[in-house]
Amino acid sequence: xxxxxxxxxYPLKGEITPQGAxxxxxxxxxAVLLTSEKVRIxxxxxxxxxxxxxxxxxxxxxxxxxxxxxxxxxxxxxxxxEYLESDEYKNDVSKLRGSVMIVGPLLAxxxxxxxxxxxxxxxxxxRLDTHFIGFQKLGASFSYNPDSGFxxxxxxxxxxxYMLLDEASVTGTANIIMAAVLAKxxxxxxxxxxxxxxxxxxxxxxRMGAEIAGIGSNLLVINGVEKLGGTAxxxxxxxxxxxxxIGLAAMTQSExxxxxxxxxxxxxxxxxxxxxxxxxxxxGDDLYIPPHDHYEIESFIDGSIMxxxxxxxxxxxxDLLSVFLVVATQAKGTVLIHxxxxxxxxxxxxxxxxMGAQIILCxxxxxxxxxxxxxxxxxxxVMSSPDIRAGVALLIAAxxxxxxxxxxxxxxxxxxxxxxxGRLNALGAHIRRI
Numbered sequence: 001x002x003x004x005x006x007x008x009x010y011p012l013k014g015e016i017t018p019q020g021a022x023x024x025x026x027x028x029x030x031a032v033l034l035t036s037e038k039v040r041i042x043x044x045x046x047x048x049x050x051x052x053x054x055x056x057x058x059x060x061x062x063x064x065x066x067x068x069x070x071x072x073x074x075x076x077x078x079x080x081x082e083y084l085e086s087d088e089y090k091n092d093v094s095k096l097r098g099s100v101m102i103v104g105p106l107l108a109x110x111x112x113x114x115x116x117x118x119x120x121x122x123x124x125x126x127r128l129d130t131h132f133i134g135f136q137k138l139g140a141s142f143s144y145n146p147d148s149g150f151x152x153x154x155x156x157x158x159x160x161x162y163m164l165l166d167e168a169s170v171t172g173t174a175n176i177i178m179a180a181v182l183a184k185x186x187x188x189x190x191x192x193x194x195x196x197x198x199x200x201x202x203x204x205x206x207r208m209g210a211e212i213a214g215i216g217s218n219l220l221v222i223n224g225v226e227k228l229g230g231t232a233x234x235x236x237x238x239x240x241x242x243x244x245x246i247g248l249a250a251m252t253q254s255e256x257x258x259x260x261x262x263x264x265x266x267x268x269x270x271x272x273x274x275x276x277x278x279x280x281x282x283x284g285d286d287l288y289i290p291p292h293d294h295y296e297i298e299s300f301i302d303g304s305i306m307x308x309x310x311x312x313x314x315x316x317x318x319d320l321l322s323v324f325l326v327v328a329t330q331a332k333g334t335v336l337i338h339x340x341x342x343x344x345x346x347x348x349x350x351x352x353x354x355m356g357a358q359i360i361l362c363x364x365x366x367x368x369x370x371x372x373x374x375x376x377x378x379x380x381x382v383m384s385s386p387d388i389r390a391g392v393a394l395l396i397a398a399x400x401x402x403x404x405x406x407x408x409x410x411x412x413x414x415x416x417x418x419x420x421x422g423r424l425n426a427l428g429a430h431i432r433r434i
Contacts, residue, residue: 003410003434005333010430027098028201029057063078074229103131115152116148116150131165139161175199207212250278298333306336310340323350330372332371352397355401356372357378357397384408
C-alpha cells in the first residue's frame with residue numbers, strides 16, 4: 001500500500017493542465033463495443049480506473065493499439081464470450097463500478113450482457129435499478145443468479161419505447177443510450193442525465209452513425225439504426241480536477257493558472273467557488289487564480305447561512321462537495337455542506353476535525369463548517385483516503401497544514417487523479433510517495 005508524505009504550508013505557483021475526464025472516459029470506452037470498426041480515443045487519463053477498464057476490454061477480445069500518451073485505438077471485432085462468464089471476469093469487474101456500462105453495448109449488439117455486482121468507492125448505496133429497468137423497457141429479460149452473483153440481461157431484439165427514468169443517473173442514462181442506439185424504432189428517454197460527459201458520449205455515437213435528438217437536455221429521442229461505424233473522439237478536460245485545483249489554490253494561498261479548462265463545460269462550478277469568496281480570472285480558456293490572503297463565504301440575501309448542495313446537472317456535481325468542504329475550513333464565515341446523493345461521503349470529516357477544523361457533522365448528509373479565515377492553520381496528521389474525492393480533499397488539507405502529514409491508501413487517489421504528486425510537486429508542493 002502506497003502513502004504520501006506531505007509537508008504542508010508552502011504556497012504553490014505555476015501552470016497546471018487538467019487530465020482528460022475520468023467519468024467521460026469510462027462511458028466512451030464502453031461504447032467501442034458497439035461497433036466492429038476502429039474507434040480512436042485521445043486525451044485518455046493515465047489513472048487506475050481507466051487502466052482497469054482498458055484491461056477488461058482487452059480480455060473481452062477488443063484489439064487495443066496505443067499510439068502515445070493518452071491515445072488509443074480500439075476494435076471490438078471478436079468478443080470473447082467465455083471470459084464474460086468466468087470467475088476472472090467477475091473478479092475484474094468487482095474492482096470497477098464503471099464496468100456496468102459494458103452491459104448496454106453488449107446487449108444492443110449481441111443480445112446478451114452479464115455483470116456481477118460492480119465495485120468502486122465505498123460512499124453508500126449506488127443502486128443499479130435504473131440501468132436494468134431501462135433495459136427491460138427496451139424488451140430485455142432480466143435475471144439474477146444468487147449462486148454466481150451475476151446479473152444478466154438478454155433480448156433477441158430490442159425495441160424502442162418511451163421511458164421516464166426514476167432518477168437522472170449518469171451511468172444509467174449512458175447505459176440505456178448505448179442500448180437504444182441499435183434498438184428497433186424510436187426510444188424517448190425523459191429525465192435523462194444531461195451533463196457534458198453524457199453529451200460527449202451522444203456526440204461520439206452520432207459520429208458513429210447513431211440518430212440522437214435533444215443532446216444537452218433531459219429529453220432524448222433516439223431513432224435506432226442497424227449498425228454503427230468507427231470514429232475518432234477526444235475527451236474533455238476533467239471538471240473535477242479543475243474544481244480541485246481552484247480549491248487547492250485558495251486553500252494554500254497559491255497563485256495557479258489552470259490551462260485549457262473548457263470553461264463552457266464547467267457549468268455552475270466557477271459560480272459556486274465565487275460564492276465561497278474565491279476569485280479568478282478567465283484568460284481565454286485558462287483560469288488564473290491569484291493568491292488569496294482571505295476568502296469570505298457569502299450569505300443568502302435574507303442573511304441566512306450559505307448552503308452548498310449537490311444536484312443533477314446543471315446543478316453542482318457531488319464529486320466536488322468534498323473539496324468545497326475542506327476549502328471552507330479556511331474561509332471567513334460559515335457554510336452548510338449538503339450531500340444529498342450519497343450517505344457516506346461526509347464521513348471523512350472526522351479526519352479534518354482531528355486536524356483542527358471546526359466542523360459539525362449534522363447527519364450522514366449534512367455538515368456545518370466554521371472557517372478559520374486563515375488565522376489558524378490545520379494541524380498535520382496521519383490519515384487514510386477512504387475514496388477518490390475525499391482522498392484529494394485530504395491531500396489539499398495536508399498541503400495547507402503546517403508540518404508533516406501522512407496519507408495512507410493513496411491508491412484511492414490514483415484511481416481518479418493522474419500523477420497528482422508529480423504534477424503538484426512541479427508547482428512547488430512537497431509530496432513524497434512512500
